Amino acid sequence: MNKLGKFIFILITVGVSIYFLMPTIQWYFFIPEKDKQILNLSQDQLDVQSSEIKKKVVELKKVRKRSLSLGLDLQGGVNITLQISESELSNQLLQKYEFDQNKVDSIFKEEYASAVDRALEVLRNRMDQFGVSEPSIRKTFDNRISVELPGLDNPQLIKEALAKVGKLEFHIVDEKTMKSLQELNVPMGSGGYVLSGSELPAGYEIPMMGTNGETIRAKGEKIPDTSEWVSYWENDDFGMPKMKGWYVLEKKIELDGTMVKNGRSDSDQYGKPKIDFEMTSEGADIFAEVTAQNINKRLAIVLDNKVKSAPNIRSEISGGRGEITGDFSLEETVFLANVLKAGALPVKLDIVQERVIGPTLGRDSILQSSRALLYGVLAVVLFMIIYYKISGGIAIIGLGFNLLYLVALLAGVSATLTLSGIAGIALTIGMAVDANVIIYERIREEMRRSRGIKHAIHSGFEHASATIWDSNITTLIAAVALYFFGEGTIKGFGLTLTFGIIANMFSSLFISRLIFDWWMDTFNPHKISI
Amino acid sequence: MNQVNKSPAQDEMHIGGIVIEKVIPFLKTKWLAFVLSGSIIVGGAIGFVKNGGFDLGIDFKGGLKIETKISQPNITINEIRKIFSDAKTEADVNTVGNASDQQFLITVAVTEGTTAAETTKVNNLLFNSFGKAKVEIKSSELVEPKMGKSFAGRALYLLVIVSALIVLYIIIRFDFYYSVGALVATLHDLFIMLAFSVFFRIPIDITIIAALLTIMGYSINDTIVVYDRIRELVGLNKDEDLEYVMNKSITQTLSRTIITVLTVVFVATAIYVWGGSVLKNFALLLIVGLISGTYSSIFMSAPVVYITKKAFDKNFKEKKKVATA
Numbered sequence: 001m002n003k004l005g006k007f008i009f010i011l012i013t014v015g016v017s018i019y020f021l022m023p024t025i026q027w028y029f030f031i032p033e034k035d036k037q038i039l040n041l042s043q044d045q046l047d048v049q050s051s052e053i054k055k056k057v058v059e060l061k062k063v064r065k066r067s068l069s070l071g072l073d074l075q076g077g078v079n080i081t082l083q084i085s086e087s088e089l090s091n092q093l094l095q096k097y098e099f100d101q102n103k104v105d106s107i108f109k110e111e112y113a114s115a116v117d118r119a120l121e122v123l124r125n126r127m128d129q130f131g132v133s134e135p136s137i138r139k140t141f142d143n144r145i146s147v148e149l150p151g152l153d154n155p156q157l158i159k160e161a162l163a164k165v166g167k168l169e170f171h172i173v174d175e176k177t178m179k180s181l182q183e184l185n186v187p188m189g190s191g192g193y194v195l196s197g198s199e200l201p202a203g204y205e206i207p208m209m210g211t212n213g214e215t216i217r218a219k220g221e222k223i224p225d226t227s228e229w230v231s232y233w234e235n236d237d238f239g240m241p242k243m244k245g246w247y248v249l250e251k252k253i254e255l256d257g258t259m260v261k262n263g264r265s266d267s268d269q270y271g272k273p274k275i276d277f278e279m280t281s282e283g284a285d286i287f288a289e290v291t292a293q294n295i296n297k298r299l300a301i302v303l304d305n306k307v308k309s310a311p312n313i314r315s316e317i318s319g320g321r322g323e324i325t326g327d328f329s330l331e332e333t334v335f336l337a338n339v340l341k342a343g344a345l346p347v348k349l350d351i352v353q354e355r356v357i358g359p360t361l362g363r364d365s366i367l368q369s370s371r372a373l374l375y376g377v378l379a380v381v382l383f384m385i386i387y388y389k390i391s392g393g394i395a396i397i398g399l400g401f402n403l404l405y406l407v408a409l410l411a412g413v414s415a416t417l418t419l420s421g422i423a424g425i426a427l428t429i430g431m432a433v434d435a436n437v438i439i440y441e442r443i444r445e446e447m448r449r450s451r452g453i454k455h456a457i458h459s460g461f462e463h464a465s466a467t468i469w470d471s472n473i474t475t476l477i478a479a480v481a482l483y484f485f486g487e488g489t490i491k492g493f494g495l496t497l498t499f500g501i502i503a504n505m506f507s508s509l510f511i512s513r514l515i516f517d518w519w520m521d522t523f524n525p526h527k528i529s530i
Numbered sequence: 531m532n533q534v535n536k537s538p539a540q541d542e543m544h545i546g547g548i549v550i551e552k553v554i555p556f557l558k559t560k561w562l563a564f565v566l567s568g569s570i571i572v573g574g575a576i577g578f579v580k581n582g583g584f585d586l587g588i589d590f591k592g593g594l595k596i597e598t599k600i601s602q603p604n605i606t607i608n609e610i611r612k613i614f615s616d617a618k619t620e621a622d623v624n625t626v627g628n629a630s631d632q633q634f635l636i637t638v639a640v641t642e643g644t645t646a647a648e649t650t651k652v653n654n655l656l657f658n659s660f661g662k663a664k665v666e667i668k669s670s671e672l673v674e675p676k677m678g679k680s681f682a683g684r685a686l687y688l689l690v691i692v693s694a695l696i697v698l699y700i701i702i703r704f705d706f707y708y709s710v711g712a713l714v715a716t717l718h719d720l721f722i723m724l725a726f727s728v729f730f731r732i733p734i735d736i737t738i739i740a741a742l743l744t745i746m747g748y749s750i751n752d753t754i755v756v757y758d759r760i761r762e763l764v765g766l767n768k769d770e771d772l773e774y775v776m777n778k779s780i781t782q783t784l785s786r787t788i789i790t791v792l793t794v795v796f797v798a799t800a801i802y803v804w805g806g807s808v809l810k811n812f813a814l815l816l817i818v819g820l821i822s823g824t825y826s827s828i829f830m831s832a833p834v835v836y837i838t839k840k841a842f843d844k845n846f847k848e849k850k851k852v853a854t855a
Contacts, residue, residue, distance in 0.1 A: 081677065142680050352674035354649060361668040368806035376800035380793045420740055423801055423809055427744065430794035441786040467758040470703060471751040477695045478747030485688050493740050
């Protein structure tokens, strides 16, 4: 390649870099904050917007997707890692396969993996319903699920939305047993539920679970086999769930969440929050039948094995529409409605890691790390110019290209810039001049052998490049390993380092070289400033 | 013999304007260097045993860490400690930055199976004591201990993979003896950094692992520059004594080694001073590692190759020392 060819090649790389960087520049410097807000609309809110706005959303999303985004540690947000509750899954399977431990053991792994996949799908649906902007939900190592929610700083509700199973069931209250309890003068709350589970007449005891899940008190023989105790919960004044008492419910699930098509949070005539729901045609038929057969009994609405309310059935309800009332908070009805739409999780998820970064810390981190980056670069620039003079200047030009390529590559793969990523960039800069140092020291050596400047430069670059390849490839190995085997923060750091090394080798071996050659050919100096 | 390449000017080294004559006999000090590094590592090991292991960050050990700013005048750290001891919650409270910033780092140990409710509990303790408006939760992080163990396993796995890949590359590009030298030099830096993490009581977390891995990459880079020069000089002159060639290679690459480490130390120092509290330990250990990496590529990498070659390589012959005189 002649010099013109090389020059054009560099121009092309710069062009491509700028192309990669355009969306990032557009997003951070030209799109007003107000416009970005519309990306936060939930699907429901978006559905009612004009087609113009919908188009805009599509366009904004395109720009967003192609630009460099800030990590949670820089913009604030929540990162949660979830894990399928093994004990729960095991219990579920045991019940399903009639306590055949061997059978459960043999299929456990498979069931676990498929539960993770189902959970991922449900979580994605839920986050859509909740209108969280740009959630990232993915499987991470050891079959865990990592959820990143940028820009969020009060994760309470979202945490619930993530971990709660959201299993909705309708059961008929075992009125016969409840009546006999009432006749035995068991204290009851208004609405007819047992207030305390601890002092029940003989034969009616509530099975208690030991810490290892074993039943330590048997269910009384006076409770029919087709019925069971289920606890009743209400919210206290602070919105925290509190157990109020117990119901005896028939075990049979009359209807469950899968037969519910749609849910909507609403309020009744007194302004109390409730949930309206609509059933699938199958569900509507079953619901009509169940209500027709159980008039004057109570229908318990059970969410995640807790009774939320138990209204009396006054007449057959047909048409497949209904409402769930109870002592709900507004958040809860919104939550429930969304859960009904998104579906239930296969099994409970445990939060095994949670990281919340407040917005101010993110801002501080951006400020501090860019300041460190700036001063670090400044020190390197000054040193190179003082020590290598004009040649040092050439190295700095190379460094400029290096930075351009690095950021462009990161933007090109829509990477996420994290705090450790910025540290990685800073280190890359420190190491970037290393290639130039190897070359310059070599040129100085060659010059001492007094073979003429051109020859010294030529052989300096030649000898140095073998060293540069070897030394950079080993660092590259470490960086690539960090990217592929690392997780989260380490991954970002590895990516920055990898791109940094690639950009660095190109800038020092190709661009600095070209500048040197051009310098020699144009000015033909007798001495070089190195 | 060897007159062509042996003009006296070649055995000079220039740093800035200063001319250092001849070849510095780095290999002479190899046992001293081994003793020095050995004692640092042994010191670290003693500290390790005395402290009962590394200080692990919550990433690996599990726990809850909350960074908070409390905007009530004259809050002391003891008041916050008292809140937790009154609530019978074992918490470790430290100030972050200047005391006047009123920023605190609260670490609470958690047991296996703890879930997110713990965060709410600790947050509420603070809210109830100072009022919600005065407490700003800057960040909080909760790691369940089992998850921590799996993180730790992951990190070890990373260290092993990176070391193995580097060794493999050097075996391909150089030979087995060089890969031993490179591995010893790299592990040396790893152990020195770990020793200093014990001395400074730096909790090992994910960012620290990133620092360790970076230094492994950096140190190997430094070592290879020296090896490359040895290979070049050996190729030029097959009859020369290996010890002499090694000394000469280290001497000739010395200025590069020092200048490069200086530029990276500039940046690491900038991160340490201005980079904020999150990166302070990372930068500190990085500086330790950079110094150790430079030291090991000068005093360790080549000597180890020399010793192993002398002990195991059948083709190794002590040759006449040509030009040290």
